[in-house]
Structure formats: structure tokens, C-alpha cells
Amino acid sequence: MDKNVAQSKRERYLTFHIGSEQYGIAIDRIKEIIAMMSITKVPNIPAYMRGVINLRGSIIPVVDTRLRFGMEYRESDMHTAIIIVEVEKISIGFIVDRVEEVSSIESSSLSEPPKFGSSIDTDFICAVAQIEEEVVMILDVLKLFEADELVGIEQIEQTQTQGE
Numbered sequence: 763m764d765k766n767v768a769q770s771k772r773e774r775y776l777t778f779h780i781g782s783e784q785y786g787i788a789i790d791r792i793k794e795i796i797a798m799m800s801i802t803k804v805p806n807i808p809a810y811m812r813g814v815i816n817l818r819g820s821i822i823p824v825v826d827t828r829l830r831f832g833m834e835y836r837e838s839d840m841h842t843a844i845i846i847v848e849v850e851k852i853s854i855g856f857i858v859d860r861v862e863e864v865s866s867i868e869s870s871s872l873s874e875p876p877k878f879g880s881s882i883d884t885d886f887i888c889a890v891a892q893i894e895e896e897v898v899m900i901l902d903v904l905k906l907f908e909a910d911e912l913v914g915i916e917q918i919e920q921t922q923t924q925g926e
Contacts, residue, residue, distance in 0.1 A: 771868070772866045773789075775788055775865050775900060776845065781828065781833055784893075784897070785901050786891065786898045786899070787845065787900070789864060791847050791849075792845060792847055793848055793853060796844050796846065797844075802814050810827075811824070811826075815844070817846070817855075820853065822855050824844060824854070824856075825906075828857070830906060843857075844856065847903050849904055856903075867893065867898075872889040872890070872900065874889065875887040875889060885902075886905040887899045887901060
């Protein structure tokens with residue numbers, strides 16, 4: 763068996779769009795994908811935290827991924843979805859413009875994310891993949907949040923659960 767073949771591993775990623783950009787998240791991080799639903803606002807949270815949803819009795823904080831990435835707010839439409847991801851044992855919903863598909867990507871076709879200098883935060887992009895003509899930025903969901911933000915999300919979750 764060719765050693766190079768053994769070295770290359772296929773990983774599965776859910777790909778989705780935010781604006782005109784395509785992103786991916788490792789499939790093993792994703793709990794489920796749901797249609798956009800009513801979000802309960804929570805006072806005194808960052809603008810990109812849209813609030814919480816009640817998903818079959820679980821209170822899940824929801825992040826507007828567009829706002830987290832510094833893009834402008836967009837009304838949801840029939841393609842808007844919430845991707846439920848588990849980060850440090852906390853479920854978080856990410857609002858995305860459109861879910862694309864599950865893609866198998868050879869680890870050999872992943873490359874380092876581009877460096878734009880210290881003033882631009884690209885830490886949450888862990889790799890870049892080329893799928894046909896598209897460039898897909900693979901997100902590190904853990905790095906989308908600072909440690910204190912995760913603590914804040916956990917507190918939002920607990921507060922909402924206790925309030926029921």
C-alpha cells in the first residue's frame with residue numbers, strides 16, 4: 763500500500779453559506795440542524811448573541827454568525843437555518859444563511875488559513891479547503907468564543923433554565 767494514501771485522511775464537514783462566503787464545521791461537532799425558529803431575547807448580552815431557543819425542553823443560546831463575523835444583520839428567509847453545535851459540553855446554535863451539504867475533504871487538501879496581519883482576527887478559521895471551484899473556510903467553533911464568552915453563554919443557559 764502506498765504510504766501517501768495511508769497518510770491522507772478524509773474528514774466530513776457540513777458546509778454552509780454566510781453572505782457570499784462558504785464555511786465548514788467538522789461534522790462530529792454538530793448535533794443537529796433546524797429551521798429558523800422564534801428566538802427569545804435576553805437582556806445585556808452582546809449584539810451577536812441573538813437570545814435563546816427552547817428546543818424540545820433544552821434552552822440553547824443562539825449566535826447570529828453574520829454579526830459575530832462583523833457582517834450586517836439580515837432578516838431570515840426560507841433558507842436560514844440554525845446549526846446546533848456542541849462546544850465544551852455546551853450546546854450553541856449558529857444562525858447561517860444557507861446550509862449547503864456534507865462534504866468529505868481529504869486532509870491533504872486542507873491548507874493553513876491566510877494571515878492578514880495582527881489587526882484582523884482569523885483565529886477561528888483553522889483551515890481552508892478547495893472544493894471544486896469554491897474556497898471553504900473551516901471553522902474552529904471553540905475559537906469563535908473567548909473563554910469568558912463561553913462562561914457567559916453557560917450562565918445564559920442556566921438562568922433561562924432556572925426561570926422556567
